[in-house]
Amino acid sequence: MNYWLVKSEPSTYGWDDLVKEKKTMWNGVRNFQARNNLKAMKADDLVLFYHSVNNPAVVGIAKVVKEAYQDPTTEDANWVAVDLMPHEALAKPVTLQKIKEVADLQNIGLIRQSRLSVMALKPEEFDLIIGLGS
DNA sequence: GCCAACGTTGGC
């Protein structure tokens, strides 16, 4: 079991949209590092859902339902998509500000590489963030 | 709205 974090701008596609749709195709990733992470996702892996730009915060937990396949929005075989569904909403959002206050979370991709849109989390990092949101 | 960080492109 692996743990991940994906970012989305709520104005483009937010947690509420995912809950409403029950399932979404996570596509449009055009960055090699993020792509490699998408390819490494396995069914049932848990994915923190992070809102960027407006009130940046982790707002929910999603689950991988379909592993990487060719991104249907492009002919380019470099790019893949996965399918995600909502797993559990966090009782309260874990803000970026909060994450920055936790010493054990200073090494996650979110902090170190703020522009990466799909990143891996260690199990203990995942648990810490879930703990902050419950 | 601004600016820093970073990825990508293109000239040489």
Added chain:
DNA sequence: GCCAACGTTGGC
């Protein structure tokens, strides 16, 4: 293959 220029992302 290097590096400057440029575009995009995301925090503030």
